Amino acid sequence: MNFDASDDYLVHRDRAELSQPSASDAAPVLQATGICRRFGFTQALQNASLTLQAGEVHILLGENGAGKSTLAKIMAGVYRPDAGTLSVNGQPVIISSVKMARQLGIATVFQELSLATHLSVVDNLFLGCEAGRHSFTWLNRSRERTLARQVLEELDIDIPLHLPVTALAIAEKQMLEIAKALLRQPRILIMDEPTSTLTEREKTRLFKIVQTLQSKGVGILYVTHHLPEVFELGTRVSAMLDGSIHHTIAVTDTLTEATLLEMLTGRRISIDMTRPAQPNTQPIFVVEDLHAPGCAGVNLHITSGEIVGIYGVVGCGRESLGRAIAGLIQPTRGTMTLLGQDYAPRHPQQAQSRGVGYMPMDRKEAGILAERSVQENLNLSNLNAFTRLGLLSDRQERTATIQQLNRLRVRYSAPDAPITRLSGGNQQKVLFGRAIVRAPRLLVMEDPTAGIDMGAKLELHRQMQELAERGTSILLLSSDLPETLMLCNRVYSIYAGKIVDELMNPNLQDEERILAAVLGRQTNV
């Protein structure tokens, strides 16, 4: 409910020695001051300030959910800030739409691809800025094609202009997205994790383009969580933590990855969480050499009553691993073993009947039935418990529901009130109840506390620990590193579809090691 509670949870340590933004005389091409933005219960940005000079590549680093993308989207006119000011070339501006951002010379390459998949390459390049401005002006096809060919050549991409975007590979789409931004000849270019889907070859090309633009005086804000890119491209680098930018420093020869990692972490003091004693060592669930889209040979095991975390950045294969265990996708290779028996669910229903519960990420899209009641949402996986002669027993279901909601400490008005009347945290508790109602042996949880308030988050953590104490093994796929470190008996780091590190009894001091692993740095461990 009150985000301020987080201050008791995460205490910011002063690190004055790091914050030395290089002074510059010229007015920055883009300046953001004191930007705040809240989404529901989440304060995505809190007093974030950043300057972008002409001809610099300003790298914005941060963990998942630190607020990098939100800041980029505010600068691109996608979101409006709740508070704070933006100025372009020293002039204060209010960027109310993407179109307006474009008129100010700001172009953006978004993280989520924003292409119209059924339109052709050339149509996508000119989408929104077709040669003619009005809806019914005649489109100058040949001019469009010439311009498109030029920009694709510049990027060294060889794709037919008439091809529909659906026919392109993901990396080609990403390059097209970049081409689209270049076509606008921006003075300010915002790139939100542009390399996440690119291969080495395309990355090299992209970096060359970025450097060319830089030499032409374009100000480039480059959002990433890959440390090597800082050294390859950066003029300055800012670290984003919990919605604000604490440090901005120049990229010099003396800068090391260690310093960067220190900027990104080393600030949290946690309340102590007691972990259960080391559970017995006989694994109940084993994954061997699992291959699936995004997973390239994952090996892991989990014992009864153990909470095991798998941490990695977006696109590392974590999601696909969870979906394979839940029975939503079938692995192309490898085996899974549950309690000594082969486990290859073809459907979530089969996974459940084997005692595997699943709590997907993205509550709204994949979790709740928005039109239905709390009760119907809670019991969706367990309706057979309330049937007699094929009919649902209302009274039995209601009694069980009320008991279960109390046990989960859900704050609700009535079991048949719509679930959307509950706060995000309470909705999440209901979904947790749905996933555990059949007392699973293994529970797969994806980002269980994303976007919920601190009170509900702690409550959910407590309930997860209780569940583990009763013998359920929990596989936690969370983007929240401190949460993973505090809850888990063991943490696997995953990078590019492979487990790259394993850590027993982690604590918050291990943050650097894990971040280094999931950001692709070779560990000597």
Added chain:
Amino acid sequence: MKREQKYRQIVRNQSLLSRLRIGQFVLPLFILCLAIATGLIEPRFWSNENLLNLSRQLATLMILAVGQTLAVISGGLDLSMTAALALSGVYGVLVMNKLGLAIGILTMILTGVIFGLVNGLIITLFRVSPFIVTLGTASIGRGLALIATAGLPLYDVPSSFSDRFGYGMFAGIPSPALIALLTLVAGHVLLRHTVFGRYVYAIGSNARAALNSGVNVQLQTLLVYVLTGTTAGIAAIVLTAWVSAAQPLAASGLELQAIASVVVGGVALTGGVGSMLNTFYGVLILGMLSNSLNMIGVSSFMQTLVIGIVIVAAVVLDRIRQRHSL
């Protein structure tokens, strides 16, 4: 324990409140006003004869609407229901004349079931939109019916069949109306009191969430279309008996009226919301409206216009109401 009692109390109050919500009174009130107004202008509206006639007229639409409600709540649609009806009627009468009444009736229902099964299999196995699939199978069904009868209506319906199911009375209720009511009640029980019904709501509300929660979305969706086909088969019995003919082009356009009455009753086309009671009101409104306009002496051209306006108005009003309740 005290806490539990408190919750119970809250529960009771809440459900009482939700029962008293004004939105749920609008439709019955509208129906009542319509009936009273028509009765005042034309007292014959309340005559036994007209009411019995009205109930027979409504039966087919009601049965089709029950099936359609299931499809719409699951987030789908069945445009092939009346084609399945026509095909069931034609096949049923052909068989009836050779093998007798009981087997003929069975054929009608079975034709509907198989028709629905085919729809369901195509929709679930190939993940095609129900709109397009049933649009196509509607044409297939009509085509098969036309081929079977060489395009002509079959008038040789056994009189024992049409007497019993078309004009017969059972406990003072015309048998078409009785069959329609039984179908409605069965649909209500299925939707509200079975696991299947709960899954239908869940799939219509958020199919992805249902899948993640272990609901066999494919199987349940298949069942929905088997049931829409079944209701089409039941409707074929009633309509064939009542008009004493099996026509390959029977009831064309009625599938759209069934969708309209489901929506007018307040079932959301986006899925996940609604009940058989909504459908009951919707059918009553559309059916009574044309009956009333007839009684008052409004021309049939005018009737078409008025009914169209009512459909559009009902949907717009419902949307406005939803926006305010949020």
